[in-house]
Structure formats: structure tokens, C-alpha cells
Amino acid sequence: MSFKLIPKGFLRAAIICVLEKKPLNGYRIIKNVKELTGFWTPSPGSVYPLLKAMRKEGIIEKCENGAYVLTKKGKKLAKKLKITREHIRNSFIDLISIACEMEKSVIEKEMRKREIALKALDEKIKKMLGAIIREIVKLRKDQRKSCAVVEILEDTLRKLRKL
Numbered sequence: 001m002s003f004k005l006i007p008k009g010f011l012r013a014a015i016i017c018v019l020e021k022k023p024l025n026g027y028r029i030i031k032n033v034k035e036l037t038g039f040w041t042p043s044p045g046s047v048y049p050l051l052k053a054m055r056k057e058g059i060i061e062k063c064e065n066g067a068y069v070l071t072k073k074g075k076k077l078a079k080k081l082k083i084t085r086e087h088i089r090n091s092f093i094d095l096i097s098i099a100c101e102m103e104k105s106v107i108e109k110e111m112r113k114r115e116i117a118l119k120a121l122d123e124k125i126k127k128m129l130g131a132i133i134r135e136i137v138k139l140r141k142d143q144r145k146s147c148a149v150v151e152i153l154e155d156t157l158r159k160l161r162k163l
Contacts, residue, residue, distance in 0.1 A: 011033070011042050011046060011047070011050055012050060012054065013081055014033045014036055014037070014042070015029055015033070015047070015050065015051070015054065015060075015068075016059070016070065016074060016077055016078050016081055017036060017078070017081060018032035018033060018036060019060060019068055019069065019070050019074065019078075020070060020075070020078040020082075023063060023067035023068060023069040024067055024068060025065075025066045025067050025068070026044065026047055026048055026051060026066075026068070028067075029047060029051070029068065030042055030044065030047055033047075051068060054074075055068075057073075058071055058073045058074075059071060059073055059074040059077060060074050136149055
């Protein structure tokens with residue numbers, strides 16, 4: 001199964017959209033479809049046969065200067081396309097809004113979990129610092145042990161600063 005980036009029927013809608021603005025020749029239609037999508041340049045091999053079919057269907061006419069223009073039928077289709085595009089855009093905006101709310105909820109839940117974990121770590125650190133201070137107070141009477149405590153604390157401080 002192959003994946004198609006551009007869905008079937010999209011070129012017809014794109015041509016109607018670009019011709020809604022002004023009459024264009026085939027070359028300009030291709031360029032304007034590229035501008036409209038921002039990424040896709042339809043091939044002349046797909047554009048010109050479709051223009052011929054759209055002429056037969058009465059959606060467009062070819063002017064004497066070679067430009068294509070929408071007929072009444074084409075203008076009605078352009079109006080329907082505009083309504084459909086607006087509906088799709090609004091539905092997409094609603095979908096994005098729902099997704100953002102869900103993401104916000106997930107983020108808030110994760111932040112609460114982390115906050116709880118950080119509070120638990122803070123408590124653990126406070127207990128450890130309290131125990132360390134109690135041990136230091138016991139050892140400070142012995143000068144040799146006090147010097148060793150200072151070395152341990154200096155080494156610990158260096159390691160902490162490297163984190």
C-alpha cells in the first residue's frame with residue numbers, strides 16, 4: 001500500500017481556488033497551485049488533461065488569450081469549496097483546541113507528580129543534612145576528626161559543583 005501526499009481530487013479544487021481570484025493560463029495555474037499549497041507543484045501532465053475535462057464539464061472556459069476562467073457553474077463550485085474549506089478549518093481548529101487541552105491536562109498531571117517527587121527529595125535531603133550536622137557536632141571535639149570532616153565537606157562541595 002503506498003501513501004499519497006496529495007489526495008485524489010485535490011488538484012481540481014486547487015485549480016478552482018486559484019481561478020476564483022483571476023483568469024490564468026496553464027503555466028500560471030501550476031505556479032499559483034504551488035503558491036497556494038506552499039509545497040506541491042502539480043505536473044503539466046496532470047494539469048492540462050484536467051483543464052480539458054473541466055472545460056467539458058462546463059466548470060471553466062478558455063479565453064482567447066489562453067487564460068482559463070470560471071463559468072457560473074465553476075463559481076458555484078468555488079463558493080461550495082470556500083464553505084467546505086471554512087468548515088474543515090473550523091473543525092481542525094476545534095480538534096487542535098481539544099488536543100491542546102488534553103496536552104495541558106497531561107502536562108499539569110506530570111508537573112504535579114514531579115512536584116511531589118521534588119518535595120520528597122527535599123525532605124530526604126533535609127533529613128540527611130540534619131544527620132550530617134549532628135555527626136559533625138559529635139566529631140568537632142576531636143581536632144583530627146574535625147580536619148577529616150573539613151576535607152570530606154570540601155570534596156563533597158567540589159563534586160556538587162560539578163553536577
